[in-house]
Amino acid sequence: LAKTTQPISMDSYEGQEVNITCSHNNIATNDYITWYQQFPSQGPRFIIQGYKTKVTNEVASLFIPADRKSSTLSLPRVSLSDTAVYYCLVGYNDMRFGAGTRLTVKP
Amino acid sequence: DTGVSQDPRHKITKRGQNVTFRCDPISEHNRLYWYRQTLGQGPEFLTYFQNEAQLEKSRLLSDRFSAERPKGSFSTLEIQRTEQGDSAMYLCASSLSVRAANYGYTFGSGTRLTVV
Numbered sequence: 001l002a003k004t005t006q007p008i009s010m011d012s013y014e015g016q017e018v019n020i021t022c023s024h025n026n027i028a029t030n031d032y033i034t035w036y037q038q039f040p041s042q043g044p045r046f047i048i049q050g051y052k053t054k055v056t057n058e059v060a061s062l063f064i065p066a067d068r069k070s071s072t073l074s075l076p077r078v079s080l081s082d083t084a085v086y087y088c089l090v091g092y093n094d095m096r097f098g099a100g101t102r103l104t105v106k107p
Numbered sequence: 108d109t110g111v112s113q114d115p116r117h118k119i120t121k122r123g124q125n126v127t128f129r130c131d132p133i134s135e136h137n138r139l140y141w142y143r144q145t146l147g148q149g150p151e152f153l154t155y156f157q158n159e160a161q162l163e164k165s166r167l168l169s170d171r172f173s174a175e176r177p178k179g180s181f182s183t184l185e186i187q188r189t190e191q192g193d194s195a196m197y198l199c200a201s202s203l204s205v206r207a208a209n210y211g212y213t214f215g216s217g218t219r220l221t222v223v
Binding site: 034036041042043044045046049085087095096097098099100 | 111140142148149150152213219
């Protein structure tokens, strides 16, 4: 199973773009890269999933370089409500979570 | 469909008692997962089902833990002889797997277990 490494915490301010990078050096050919968001006392919520290059949806973009050994979640113009823990997962048949990145958005 | 439902939301039990949690996944999802999460940690994988078959169990899932998904729909997680270390949030998730691709998980709100 590919192990992931993310920063433990990040701070930002309202209106800024936030980029959270995840390293996954031993990603396997079949593995997808998936990001989740979790608020206190709630289950994680799916944000975005990709395999290679760039994926964009209504809430985020996911950038994956050609070697797929890392990925970057980009949150445009964050607000206070984006304060949460963000998890990067790499896997195929099952998904194991790391400790995640605790993002704090300040006014 | 209202998403993944877990019952109960909260459970307080005395050490040594048995507890059972229920998860109702999204109806068309063929995969169901159980996770455990303690404060400040990411969710820890416990087990998952594809339809009614339990395909993998974590080593975290001791003999006191058992999970079932008898008809490939809802699932139950039972903990026998609870210990204080079992206190955690128990999360259920479901997903649709088509041709072995996994299209992301939908999580329930969890069952918070407190063993006193």
